[in-house]
Amino acid sequence: MATPNHPFLAACRREPTSFTPVWLMRQAGRYMEEYRKLRAQHGFLELCKKSDLATEITVTPVEKLGVDAAILFADILLILEPMGVGLEYSKGDGPVLHHPVRSGKDVDGLKEFNVETELSYVYESVKKIRKELKNKVPLIGFAGAPFTLASYLIEGAGSRNYVHTKRLFYSAPEAWKRLMERLAKVIGEYLNCQIAAGAQAVQIFDSWAGCLTPNDYEQFVQPYTKAVIDAVTPGVPVINFSTGTTGLLKNIRAAGGDVIGLDWRVNLDEGWAAVGHDVAVQGNLDPVALFASPKEIKSRVAEILKRAAGRPGHIFNLGHGVLPETPVDHVIAMVDAVHELSAR
Amino acid sequence: MATPNHPFLAACRREPTSFTPVWLMRQAGRYMEEYRKLRAQHGFLELCKKSDLATEITVTPVEKLGVDAAILFADILLILEPMGVGLEYSKGDGPVLHHPVRSGKDVDGLKEFNVETELSYVYESVKKIRKELKNKVPLIGFAGAPFTLASYLIEGAGSRNYVHTKRLFYSAPEAWKRLMERLAKVIGEYLNCQIAAGAQAVQIFDSWAGCLTPNDYEQFVQPYTKAVIDAVTPGVPVINFSTGTTGLLKNIRAAGGDVIGLDWRVNLDEGWAAVGHDVAVQGNLDPVALFASPKEIKSRVAEILKRAAGRPGHIFNLGHGVLPETPVDHVIAMVDAVHELSAR
Numbered sequence: 001m002a003t004p005n006h007p008f009l010a011a012c013r014r015e016p017t018s019f020t021p022v023w024l025m026r027q028a029g030r031y032m033e034e035y036r037k038l039r040a041q042h043g044f045l046e047l048c049k050k051s052d053l054a055t056e057i058t059v060t061p062v063e064k065l066g067v068d069a070a071i072l073f074a075d076i077l078l079i080l081e082p083m084g085v086g087l088e089y090s091k092g093d094g095p096v097l098h099h100p101v102r103s104g105k106d107v108d109g110l111k112e113f114n115v116e117t118e119l120s121y122v123y124e125s126v127k128k129i130r131k132e133l134k135n136k137v138p139l140i141g142f143a144g145a146p147f148t149l150a151s152y153l154i155e156g157a158g159s160r161n162y163v164h165t166k167r168l169f170y171s172a173p174e175a176w177k178r179l180m181e182r183l184a185k186v187i188g189e190y191l192n193c194q195i196a197a198g199a200q201a202v203q204i205f206d207s208w209a210g211c212l213t214p215n216d217y218e219q220f221v222q223p224y225t226k227a228v229i230d231a232v233t234p235g236v237p238v239i240n241f242s243t244g245t246t247g248l249l250k251n252i253r254a255a256g257g258d259v260i261g262l263d264w265r266v267n268l269d270e271g272w273a274a275v276g277h278d279v280a281v282q283g284n285l286d287p288v289a290l291f292a293s294p295k296e297i298k299s300r301v302a303e304i305l306k307r308a309a310g311r312p313g314h315i316f317n318l319g320h321g322v323l324p325e326t327p328v329d330h331v332i333a334m335v336d337a338v339h340e341l342s343a344r
Numbered sequence: 345m346a347t348p349n350h351p352f353l354a355a356c357r358r359e360p361t362s363f364t365p366v367w368l369m370r371q372a373g374r375y376m377e378e379y380r381k382l383r384a385q386h387g388f389l390e391l392c393k394k395s396d397l398a399t400e401i402t403v404t405p406v407e408k409l410g411v412d413a414a415i416l417f418a419d420i421l422l423i424l425e426p427m428g429v430g431l432e433y434s435k436g437d438g439p440v441l442h443h444p445v446r447s448g449k450d451v452d453g454l455k456e457f458n459v460e461t462e463l464s465y466v467y468e469s470v471k472k473i474r475k476e477l478k479n480k481v482p483l484i485g486f487a488g489a490p491f492t493l494a495s496y497l498i499e500g501a502g503s504r505n506y507v508h509t510k511r512l513f514y515s516a517p518e519a520w521k522r523l524m525e526r527l528a529k530v531i532g533e534y535l536n537c538q539i540a541a542g543a544q545a546v547q548i549f550d551s552w553a554g555c556l557t558p559n560d561y562e563q564f565v566q567p568y569t570k571a572v573i574d575a576v577t578p579g580v581p582v583i584n585f586s587t588g589t590t591g592l593l594k595n596i597r598a599a600g601g602d603v604i605g606l607d608w609r610v611n612l613d614e615g616w617a618a619v620g621h622d623v624a625v626q627g628n629l630d631p632v633a634l635f636a637s638p639k640e641i642k643s644r645v646a647e648i649l650k651r652a653a654g655r656p657g658h659i660f661n662l663g664h665g666v667l668p669e670t671p672v673d674h675v676i677a678m679v680d681a682v683h684e685l686s687a688r
Contacts, residue, residue: 161632162632163632163635163667163669166630166636167632167635167636170633170637170640171637171640210588213609213611213630214610214611215611215647216630244609246590246609246610247609247611247615264557265554265555265556265557265558265589266590267557267591270591286557288505288506288510289514291511291514292510292511292514296515303559323505
């Protein structure tokens with residue numbers, strides 16, 4: 001299917017656009033009634049694995065919100081399931097791995113698997129979504145970054161301090177290297193399968209990199225994120241997303257990506273200057289700001305657009321995902337404000 | 345009691361010292377057997393309120409670790425108890441406030457109280473600790489910063505996204521202002537009472553400021569933290585501590601303090617340059633690094649000292665508190681490494 005030059009894709013390439021494109025992380029999620037209804041009837045994994053459901057969930061917010069890109073409905077941990085770590089999406093507590101990786105032996109015990117066949121349900125969804133979207137907006141595929149996935153593999157669940165993760169790279173750097181190389185390889189293949197199925201851009205989520213020192217990022221993370229990004233099919237824009245990483249922005253830039261994600265903890269102009277104006281940026285409204293009044297939201301959108309200064313290569317987004325209790329009409333107000341205030 | 349020019353106090357004033365002084369946040373805490381034994385016999389509030397126990401807990405790590413300062417054993421939330429918000433230290437889950445503040449009416453319903461009499465147990469501890477320390481090392485008093493205390497008052501417990509807190513300043517800025525002014529006033533009085541009782545420096549903990557945008561910090565937080573710092577008895581060094589605030593460092597500096605806390609998410613030299621070399625800095629080892637081998641710890645200490653470049657005004661510390669499972673001998677190895685490697 002041919003890809004017209006959508007504003008989102010143009011902005012990824014820092015080409016001028018007639019307005020600033022906008023989408024939201026977790027734009028398909030619990031804050032939306034349509035999603036909650038489906039979720040009440042199906043388990044989370046089922047929503048990811050049944051491509052008709054994943055398609056419906058992906059497409060609904062595009063029409064409802066008027067955003068400029070769709071993002072595949074899936075989860076960063078799906079790729080860990082075929083590794084035999086006992087992934088379970090438990091109710092309320094978030095996902096858990098029953099067999100976390102804590103040693104070199106555990107690393108070597110991770111199952112090898114065929115990324116194309118074992119995760120084929122994801123590519124099925126991508127194909128159906130592309131068909132459903134009828135090229136109105138492009139589709140973004142995604143994967144977790146090696147560090148964020150390694151942390152999940154090692155901690156076995158969400159973590160506050162990442163003690164097991166850091167202890168592995170402090171005390172068993174060779175095991176860490178093997179784990180990260182393995183992850184980088186499968187993540188790269190996974191993204192390219194999504195692209196082959198029709199994804200027109202990909203985002204790499206390094207949601208937890210913000211717990212790291214710049215040195216640890218540079219030594220233990222950067223080479224593997226870079227390997228993933230270098231492996232992505234040429235010509236497909238890559239968004240390198242992280243949060244809480246204001247002190248690491250130079251390293252994150254060095255890891256690569258056509259677009260660098262900025263969160264709300266840094267002013268957009270300062271973050272853009274830190275990563276360099278020769279790369280596009282995505283961000284950076286505080287997700288909590290969507291709980292403010294539409295008037296206040298508009299004023300905050302204006303502030304961010306002012307800092308972007310009309311420079312080509314700005315994709316408007318939140319600094320992290322939409323929160324579950326967010327009012328839908330506030331999200332729509334934000335999208336409308338971006339389009340209205342950025343019209344050139 | 346006269347205060348000799350201890351290295352810690354000299355460093356707060358950016359005077360040259362013969363080695364880099366070091367202490368640790370939560371150096372008296374769960375990682376230490378002596379503390380766990382006392383905690384098994386007494387409730388947490390009891391440990392804070394019985395000045396003999398608080399004194400013992402404060403002094404023990406000074407002798408055991410060889411650090412260059414003591415920090416009062418207490419809790420940032422003690423100041424909220426007389427406000428009538430139903431503070432309870434529940435087992436395991438952390439502290440809870442049974443009557444959180446969610447509106448202007450709630451703000452106005454907070455009890456007025458006499459900071460000198462209602463928290464006199466804290467000042468009793470300060471006096472006993474000073475006596476016990478015999479001027480071997482100085483004693484640091486402390487309080488929560490207005491924002492971090494306001495967040496606790498509003499959320500009623502620890503929080504991930506601070507939705508209630510931000511919603512209050514978005515939607516009821518006048519109520520927010522009244523709350524922050526009230527907090528700034530009592531915090532300033534509280535610190536000055538600690539100083540009158542013998543505290544030789546004070547640290548203001550803005551542990552949660554890292555959730556804010558630079559604009560929100562500047563508008564809704566900075567004036568009140570500044571009011572606290574401006575109110576502190578002249579001549580007593582103030583440490584302005586926060587975490588996750590790499591993008592806010594200029595604003596944090598503008599709020600004031602003789603010493604600015606830096607966490608491990610920024611390189612010490614870059615953080616120091618951001619706040620300016622005309623102020624001292626404290627930090628910035630990752631608390632998780634204490635789980636590495638003593639050899640690795642030493643190498644990380646060396647790296648931080650190298651970035652400090654022998655410039656007067658560096659106080660070595662972690663970027664946040666000692667974690668509960670930290671091996672005590674690793675903490676001692678860190679303190680020894682700082683002293684050995686920084687000897688001039």
